[in-house]
Amino acid sequence: MDASEKKRQVAQASLEFIEPGTLLGVGTGSTVNCLIELLPTIRGRIEKVVSSSKASSELLEAQGFEVITLNEAGAIDLYIDGADESTKRLHLIKGGGGALTREKILAGAARRFICIVDDSKLVGMLGTFPLPIEVLPMAQEFVSQRLVKLRGQPVWREGFVTDNGNHILDVHDLQITNPIEFESRLNQIPGIVCVGLFANRPADILLIASDTGVREMRT
Numbered sequence: 001m002d003a004s005e006k007k008r009q010v011a012q013a014s015l016e017f018i019e020p021g022t023l024l025g026v027g028t029g030s031t032v033n034c035l036i037e038l039l040p041t042i043r044g045r046i047e048k049v050v051s052s053s054k055a056s057s058e059l060l061e062a063q064g065f066e067v068i069t070l071n072e073a074g075a076i077d078l079y080i081d082g083a084d085e086s087t088k089r090l091h092l093i094k095g096g097g098g099a100l101t102r103e104k105i106l107a108g109a110a111r112r113f114i115c116i117v118d119d120s121k122l123v124g125m126l127g128t129f130p131l132p133i134e135v136l137p138m139a140q141e142f143v144s145q146r147l148v149k150l151r152g153q154p155v156w157r158e159g160f161v162t163d164n165g166n167h168i169l170d171v172h173d174l175q176i177t178n179p180i181e182f183e184s185r186l187n188q189i190p191g192i193v194c195v196g197l198f199a200n201r202p203a204d205i206l207l208i209a210s211d212t213g214v215r216e217m218r219t
């Protein structure tokens with residue numbers, strides 16, 4: 001089975017978790033795009049939608065969903081999003097699509113966070129995928145120097161501006177043995193807006209598509 005079929009299958013499997021009256025948070029990326037395509041099949045179960053990016057908002061609106069802000073929503077029943085890497089403990093690297101800050105906010109505001117991935121994303125240790133970090137543009141060089149001291153190799157995602165008007169540093173060569181501690185440590189560096197490490201708030205449920213079907217892992 002190819003990767004795009006796995007993405008479609010795992011997106012389909014996540015629909016079962018959407019109960020009638022759900023205030024749904026929607027993430028960003030190609031796996032979530034499959035979910036957005038499928039959402040009209042269960043339109044009646046969705047009360048309202050909050051989105052983690054301009055790109056997802058546009059797709060949701062094209063499907064006829066009214067997208068409200070988190071401020072209007074207050075809280076989210078269920079947040080569904082993809083990831084770039086996940087461990088068995090459901091610690092994640094996210095932000096390959098550059099939407100990590102809004103994604104982390106929605107994950108934090110959600111009563112339940114379901115992460116949908118194909119089996120290529122499941123890893124023993126986080127860090128093979130370069131860790132995305134959103135930074136204030138004026139602090140980019142300063143933050144890069146701090147990251148080098150932590151033995152990372154930050155690479156500016158040149159030409160990319162986030163929905164919040166900031167830059168992304170993709171940090172290579174990390175071996176993240178303690179994701180909770182490392183996330184907290186990075187959060188202390190001034191100029192960092194958000195770290196694409198989701199360990200202090202991991203996913204609650206991981207749905208993984210493989211050749212043999214979709215399986216579930218929980219924290």
Ligand code: 5RP
Nearest residue numbers: 029030031082095096097099
């Ligand atoms: C976007 C993300 C995505 O969830 C992550 O990059 C996975 O994307 P895809 O489903 O396209 O593999 O964090 O910021």
